[in-house]
Amino acid sequence: MIEKQSLPSAPILIESIRSIGYSFETAIADLIDNSISAKATRIDILSIPNEEPYIIIFDNGNGMNKVELEEAMRLGSKNPNEVREENDLGRFGLGLKSASLSQCRNLTVVSKKDGKLSAFSWNLDYVIERNSWSILEYSEEEIMQLENIELFKDVETGTYVLLKKFDKIQASTLEINKTITEKMSSTIDHLALVFHRYLDDGVEIYVNNRKIESIDPFLTKNKATQAKRTQEIKIGESIIKVKPYILPHYNKLSEDDLKKVGGKEDLRKNQGFYIYRNKRLIIWGTWFRLSRQDELSKLARVMVEIPNSLDDVWGIDIKKSTANIPDIIKKNLYSCIEESVFTSKEVYRYRGRKENNSEKYNYVWDRIKTRDGYEYRINRDLPQIQLLSKNFDKDVLIEFERLLKNIEKSFPTNTVYLDVADGKLKNDSEMSAEEIDELIMAFEDSLNKCQELGLNVIEFYEQIIKTEPYCNNEKLKELMKEKIKKYE
Ligand SMILES: Nc1ncnc2c1ncn2[C@@H]1O[C@H](COP(=O)(O)OP(=O)(O)O)[C@@H](O)[C@H]1O
Ligand SMILES: [Mg+2]
Structure with missing residues (x-):
């Protein structure tokens, strides 16, 4: 040749x-x-x-x-x-x-x-x-x-x-x-x-x-931004760093910050992974089809840092505007998404809930801020629990407290999240006649108990009418008003 x-x-x-x-x-x-x-x-x-x-x-x-x-x-x-x-x-x-x-x-x-x-x-x-x-x-x-x-x-x-x-x-x-x-x-x-x-x-x-002033998509300088723990994924000698951030609810953002994160409308579009090659942002605002871009996760942004030694693995293109995420890393990234998406949703829901009440309602579940996130605990100040505590012996109380802790520990976070995301969680705001009957009976029993113990019945009524689920149901409230009349 x-x-x-x-x-x-x-x-x-x-x-x-x-x-x-x-x-x-x-x-x-x-x-x-x-x-x-x-x-x-x-x-x-x-x-x-x-x-x-x-x-x-x-x-x-x-x-x-x-x-x-x-x-x-x-x-x-x-x-x-x-x-x-x-x-x-x-x-x-x-x-x-x-x-x-x-x-x-x-x-x-x-x-x-x-x-x-x-x-x-x-x-x-x-x-x-x-x-x-x-x-x-x-x-x-x-x-x-x-x-x-x-x-x-x-x-x-x-x-x-x-x-x-x-x-x-x-x-x-x-x-x-x-x-x-x-x-x-x-x-x-x-x-x-x-x-x-x-x-x-x-x-x-x-x-x-x-x-040019920098635009930080994670608003790290905003105190209300939640930075999650950095996780590392090892690939051969190289390390990928993954750090989820949850942005504050947009009501809490200054005009300047809101503009930086893309405005109220684009907040949702810009959720997802932010992929950095060295410290240069290459791709942003995508979950790589690992998760849907929906309302629930719209405050979540996950910083992913890839060293340039992994270009092959990620398939960086000439314009550095696309990269393919390999399966081995997908799995690891997913666990980060789950966590951040979930918390993001909570920030969202929580504000909505707080707005219409503050001092007005007694919630069954308290949302407690901890060092690295949130925890749900049963509100020990609920009038029913207070009443029980006055009624129980000391060792029964200890047992009872253990039970409450157990319930809190086994809160089915993941399945609840998935059910909410799928729209399949039963909304319990509608109560059947039997449920209402049962709650009214419980209420009457409590009133009797109060009297027996020499407690202020009216005070108990005023607390319980602010408590879930009573506070959410007009019919229940009406019936309770009837029942309390004879004590006034
Ligand atoms: N602004 C610059 N200052 C110094 N060296 C440069 C600059 N721009 C390009 N170069 C040199 O030219 C080379 C080719 O650049 P380029 O065509 O952009 O390819 P690449 O960045 O992939 O190496 C670079 O590797 C670098 O050595
Ligand atoms: Mg170049």
């Missing part, structure tokens, strides 16, 4: 790489990834409206010398299987080129290292003209003529990415500058969320000199 070279056609292949599916926001975020991987502490995005608008992403990261920059300009400059530094957000050696060229026809990169500037560019029209993978190298004088090149004055090392000729945006609008401004505005929100952990750690990103 004879070996032949089957080289791709540069203009055709580049055109298909342009359509991998980046959006404007994800493209800019991919360039920011590179700056963060290069340990930049300040990144400036300049979006300059013009007859020929341009965008610059400038960072004060490590920079590249001429040899490194030339290599970085190559499509597939790094082997995807190469082991990356722990904080490296790159993967395929493509992002710089594919993200930039998905938006524009002209990409120029200038980098400063060892006191020297070097620059190269990809120009799609030139690639077509030459029908080859040609890039252009800039001379020192040519570099000095580039837009805003004075940015380098203040840094020892750094990199400048210039995007020009936004052909795709141009084709979609009559007012390109206005459209870019709009896209940049949603990019700011995207970056504020996707890089929120870097922003909180001191990395600064500016858009036209305005600093």
Whole structure:
């Protein structure tokens, strides 16, 4: 056999790489990834409206010398299987080129290292003209003529990415500058969320000199947010960290916080896993079909941190916008969901219940806040229990208390949750005539007992009428009023 070279056609292949599916926001975020991987502490995005608008992403990261920059300009400059530094957000050696060229026809990169500037560019029209993978190298004088090149004055090392000729945006609008401004505005929100952990750690990103404030989807600074215990899933040498958060009920959120979590309407849509690769948010607001996105879990958000060493396992794609969750991890994640979804529901229900009462009702079950969650306990102040306590001997009381504790311990949390979620829990607000009869008989017995013990019957009545289930039933209340008359 004879070996032949089957080289791709540069203009055709580049055109298909342009359509991998980046959006404007994800493209800019991919360039920011590179700056963060290069340990930049300040990144400036300049979006300059013009007859020929341009965008610059400038960072004060490590920079590249001429040899490194030339290599970085190559499509597939790094082997995807190469082991990356722990904080490296790159993967395929493509992002710089594919993200930039998905938006524009002209990409120029200038980098400063060892006191020297070097620059190269990809120009799609030139690639077509030459029908080859040609890039252009800039001379020192040519570099000095580039837009805003004075940015380098203040840094020892750094990199400048210039995007020009936004052909795709141009084709979609009559007012390109206005459209870019709009896209940049949603990019700011995207970056504020996707890089929120870097922003909180001191990395600064500016858009036209305005600093981006981080958006923390877990509202960790809000005291009412419940952070659950971090759990670790070990896969070989690597560790995935899983930490569920339950957001406060939206009534408790300030306008600012509510906006951060997507507003009242989007609160539900944004529930689910928040998957981080290193500290960069990749995917959010999904349960990966492990659970339904419903009302019950709408306050639950689970932070999942995957190290980049697990890219293979998770199937991270070039745009870093999708990842497939493998079955081995699904099971472990599910136990976290169960817990957080359940608690989320309780925060929700609880507020609804508290709102219409406070001092007005005696509930049978008390919801008690503990160090790491909530517990349900039978209310020992219920008038019936008080009456029994006065009636029992000491050792019967001890037995009785043990029984109550036992009932509390075996509260069927999981099955109740599933039944509620399925809408199959019987609603007991409707009482049959027999049930009512029985409760009235019990009430009369209690009144007799009160009298026998020399207790205040009217006081007992006033307590019991506020107590579940009596307080929920008008018929019961009427009958009780009748019965108490003879004591007044
Ligand atoms: N802003 C930057 N600062 C320093 N080096 C960079 C920067 N952007 C890109 N590089 C270098 O270029 C290489 C190729 O970048 P890219 O095409 O985005 O692929 P990847 O990020 O997957 O490695 C990077 O690995 C890095 O070495
Ligand atoms: Mg990259």
